[in-house]
Amino acid sequence: MVDKPSKVFSLSHPISPRIPLWPGDPPVAFEDVASRDKDGYFLRRFSMGEHSATHMNAPNSFYAGGMGIDGYRPEDLVRPAVVIDVHGKTQSNPDYEICPLDIEAWERQHGLIEPGSVVLMYTGWQHLWNDPIAFFGQDAQGSHFPGIGEAAIRFLLEQRQIAGVGIDTHGVDPGQSTAFATNHAVLAGNGIVLECLTHLDRLPAKGATLVIGVLGLEGGSGSPASVMAFIP
Incomplete structure (x- = not known):
């Protein structure tokens, strides 16, 4: 019998049309297609970008010919996690x-940090989720939010052999980055990149x-994700 964890936390934000969206990404939209009164059941269709809400990126989002989100095996998606709290600096x-x-x-x-871990960065940006303007900090110079620098991701991948990273901002790369070095470095090895996480302060x-949990979108560049954290 599997031991029941003492606590389980969802690290995913609810999905609604009001969530912060990366500039230029499609809106989140819901449409009723069946009703209980007319059809005997309730059903909606929805549409959104593959990199919206709490989500996981896939290698093909940055590499031509890279693996799609449907290429990850179930065992790839169950990982030990560590949380590094940097919110005092951000x-x-x-x-x-x-x-x-x-x-x-x-x-x-x-x-x-043990090999095979996913390293989660708590920046405090999860608390800005309901204020899209503050969440992105957009101005004439672009977006302003913290992220993982190139030296840090190289250290984690080369010296600690981690499986991936996650963060509570809309990008593992800093908002001012145009090179997306952290995404490139992790996804080059088919690693895990999680963005827009929440409740990291509870772990x-x-x-x-x-x-x-990801949607097995054929050839998907990413997927909205249901991320659960189990605490023994």
Whole structure:
């Protein structure tokens, strides 16, 4: 018999037409197609971008010929997770780039990050979700939100052999990035990239297990994701 976890948290935001959307992405839309009064049952259709709401990116979103979201195996999507809390550094600097020093500080307190882990970055941006203007910080220079710097992702992939990363902003790369180095580096190895997570402040620094549910969209560049965290 499998031991029941002591706590289970959803790390996904509810999906509605009011969610923050990456500039240029299609809106979230719902349409009734059957009603209980007329048809005896209620049914809607919905449409949205593959990278909207809490979602997972696929390699083919950045690499021609890369794997689609339907290429991930079930066992790829169950992973140990660690949470690195950087929200104290991001509140005064929305352009903050998470660096190796942040990782080293975490490891001094909690030990080395184990290979195969998904590293989740808590920036505090999850609390801005219901304010799309603040969530993106858009101005003439583009978006302003924190993300994982190139040196940090290289360290995590090369020195710690992680399985992927996640964050509570709309991008694992900083909002000012145009190179998307973190996405490129993780997805080059068919790793996991999770964006727009929430409730990261409720998780322990280590010990949680992620179960990532995605839609098996044929050739999909990504998918809205139902991400659950199990705490033993």
